[in-house]
Amino acid sequence: MATTATTVGAKVEVLPNYVGGAWRPSKAKEFLDIYNPATGEVIARAPCTPPEEVDEAVRAAKEAFEEWRRVPPAERVQYLYKLKRLLEENLDELARTITIECGKTYQESVGELRRGIENVEVACGIPTLMQGYLSEDVARGIDEFLIRQPLGVVVAITPFNFPGMIPLWFLPYAIACGNAFVLKPSDKTPITAQKIYKLIEETGLPKGVVSLVNGAKETVDALLEHPDVQAVSFVGSTPVAHYVYAKAAQHGKRAQCQGGAKNPIVVLPDAPLERVAKIVAESAFGCAGQRCLAASVAIPVGEAAEPFAEAIAEEAKAKKVGFGLDEGVEVGPVIRAEAKARVERFIQKGLDEGAQALVDGRNAKIPGYEKGFFVKPTVLYGVPPRGEVAKTEIFGPVLSVIPMKTLDEAIRWVNEHHYGNMACLFTRSGEAARKFRYEVQAGNVGINIGVAAPVAYFPFSGWKESFFGVLHGQGRDAVEFYTQEKVVIERWL
Ligand code: NAD
Numbered sequence: 001m002a003t004t005a006t007t008v009g010a011k012v013e014v015l016p017n018y019v020g021g022a023w024r025p026s027k028a029k030e031f032l033d034i035y036n037p038a039t040g041e042v043i044a045r046a047p048c049t050p051p052e053e054v055d056e057a058v059r060a061a062k063e064a065f066e067e068w069r070r071v072p073p074a075e076r077v078q079y080l081y082k083l084k085r086l087l088e089e090n091l092d093e094l095a096r097t098i099t100i101e102c103g104k105t106y107q108e109s110v111g112e113l114r115r116g117i118e119n120v121e122v123a124c125g126i127p128t129l130m131q132g133y134l135s136e137d138v139a140r141g142i143d144e145f146l147i148r149q150p151l152g153v154v155v156a157i158t159p160f161n162f163p164g165m166i167p168l169w170f171l172p173y174a175i176a177c178g179n180a181f182v183l184k185p186s187d188k189t190p191i192t193a194q195k196i197y198k199l200i201e202e203t204g205l206p207k208g209v210v211s212l213v214n215g216a217k218e219t220v221d222a223l224l225e226h227p228d229v230q231a232v233s234f235v236g237s238t239p240v241a242h243y244v245y246a247k248a249a250q251h252g253k254r255a256q257c258q259g260g261a262k263n264p265i266v267v268l269p270d271a272p273l274e275r276v277a278k279i280v281a282e283s284a285f286g287c288a289g290q291r292c293l294a295a296s297v298a299i300p301v302g303e304a305a306e307p308f309a310e311a312i313a314e315e316a317k318a319k320k321v322g323f324g325l326d327e328g329v330e331v332g333p334v335i336r337a338e339a340k341a342r343v344e345r346f347i348q349k350g351l352d353e354g355a356q357a358l359v360d361g362r363n364a365k366i367p368g369y370e371k372g373f374f375v376k377p378t379v380l381y382g383v384p385p386r387g388e389v390a391k392t393e394i395f396g397p398v399l400s401v402i403p404m405k406t407l408d409e410a411i412r413w414v415n416e417h418h419y420g421n422m423a424c425l426f427t428r429s430g431e432a433a434r435k436f437r438y439e440v441q442a443g444n445v446g447i448n449i450g451v452a453a454p455v456a457y458f459p460f461s462g463w464k465e466s467f468f469g470v471l472h473g474q475g476r477d478a479v480e481f482y483t484q485e486k487v488v489i490e491r492w493l
Contacts, residue, residue, distance in 0.1 A: 014045045015190055015214055017053065018197050020060030021207025026053055032187050032216065037103040037333040038323035040371030044101075046190045049215040051222035057211040061153040061180035062228045064208025069150050069178040071206075073127040077176050082203040084120045087113065087196070094195055096325065098164050101189045103332035103373075104287045105324035109164070116168035118456040119474060123172030129479045130177055142491045148483035150178030151230040151254075155223045157184045157244065159236040160335055161290045163192035169460065170233045171210065173478035179230075180209050184223060187216040188335055224248055231481065233473060234258065235292075237393075238419070238465045245468035256469040256481055258462050260393040261421030264297040265450065266410045266436065269304040271426040277311035279426075280399070283450035285319055285377040288334050289343075289397040292466075293422045293444065293451045296394060297383075298401045299410045305403035309381050312399065313358040316377035322366050333373040334396050340373040343396030347378055350389040350400065355380040361397060385413055393419070407432055415441040420463030422452050443467060 014031060016023040026047035034044040068076070087094070091113055098109035134145035156170040167183050174181040185193035197212050213219055223229055224247045232248040234241055238259035248255035265280050267273070283295035300308040322329040334340050344362045351357060361376030375396050383389050383400035390400060404410045414423050424446035425436040433447045443461030446452030454460050459472035471481040 054222035065180040099324040116165040126176035160186040160188035163189035268427040281315035284399040421466035
């Protein structure tokens with residue numbers, strides 16, 4: 001889905017880049033409109049930063065790296081302690097910004113920031129986390145040890161749906177490990193990152209250690225092709241994740257690329273179905289279904305089918321849809337008019353494939369927000385398990401219900417699916433839970449959990465087409481990703 005490119009001239013703010021410790025207007029020829037998706041208004045413009053300015057940012061980062069890597073880790077993390085404090089103090093302002101540019105509710109924005117801050121906290125443990133190890137006397141009088149060193153300039157390319165949290169999956173670990181970091185935020189929600197960077201500036205972090213370049217494909221390509229970029233972290237849709245992974249490899253860089261999802265929740269008849277329906281509704285419709293861990297398929301097994309379908313339809317109908325800063329709103333808009341049109345097309349596709357709409361959220365009219373990009377929660381019952389709708393990530397508040405006869409049948413379906421981001425099971429049976437956890441092919445597994453999002457000291461996993469790479473974001477994986485191992489064999493004659 002393209003974001004409209006416009007020429008300069010209109011009166012909204014044009015976002016600057018942050019290069020070498022200074023805010024700089026870009027000399028870009030093309031700019032991207034940034035919307036408030038609840039009102040449909042353009043609220044800012046972001047430059048499509050050209051390759052020569054990307055080069056300046058990477059060169060400034062490289063220069064800063066030479067000094068930064070020599071700063072002791074315990075001193076490096078002092079800037080992160082300050083950042084944590086500033087993020088807490090500015091939580092309200094940041095949450096409002098997320099809601100305004102991304103559409104999710106204020107509470108969802110606060111939750112996202114809490115998850116981001118958690119990563120800053122974990123990265124403060126780098127002095128311990130990046131320690132190496134040593135063996136004395138691998139041969140007589142010879143010792144051998146492993147040390148972890150930073151890579152150099154590393155970049156992150158992030159998606160629209162968590163503009164506060166996802167940059168913080170990477171930035172704190174990258175710089176705590178001694179790297180210089182360049183962020184290319186989403187071309188649809190770049191304002192939150194600007195505000196976070198202003199807070200980073202207040203910490204007094206040495207110039208050039210972090211930079212920010214706005215843009216879309218051309219800017220990403222310039223980063224991927226740059227010889228001084230050592231590593232790439234990407235989060236976004238699967239086709240782009242695959243493209244970035246392949247291109248990073250072609251240019252000799254390490255990469256971790258998180259992609260899209262189609263997350264199933266299996267519900268066994270012994271689970272407390274009304275309570276489960278509430279949890280599944282929150283997972284499927286929260287953030288307007290625009291979470292990579294949103295439940296998009298519910299698989300009620302056996303006699304759970306009918307009562308679960310009834311309960312989830314009630315939950316969907318009851319959700320209050322609107323602008324996320326307004327009182328009582330539970331579901332915001334989707335990100336763009338094109339996203340709304342696409343989601344509505346998939347609802348129609350589901351009906352064409354033979355499903356029944358228990359709740360149809362198309363043609364939503366929200367008083368006062370007639371130009372917003374709203375789709376109300378939708379429940380499609382009896383979606384064919386091997387059809388287009390069951391296969392495709394819709395990324396909107398649409399839950400497909402696919403009843404199945406047995407847990408084995410459900411696990412088989414999950415394992416055949418090309419995505420493997422999350423899979424959840426609701427049951428009271430320990431035996432069923434163990435079987436599911438053991439057999440299911442997905443990176444994040446929830447047992448009686450609706451959004452199985454790992455905390456910051458665990459990796460954010462992902463399998464199959466939901467992840468390309470070896471080391472994931474967050475936790476120890478992040479430390480390994482952002483450091484290279486040096487093994488020293490030492491003897492004193
Ligand atoms: P997207 O793939 O459109 O964009 C992601 C980033 O890539 C953005 O910074 C964008 O500017 C850039 N980009 C877009 N097209 C590009 C191209 N052709 N070449 C190079 N760069 C390009 O994703 P999105 O719409 O911003 O985000 C939603 C997607 O992200 C969903 O598929 C969702 O499942 C996924 N996501 C995954 C995770 C996860 O952890 N697996 C987390 C959040 C979101």
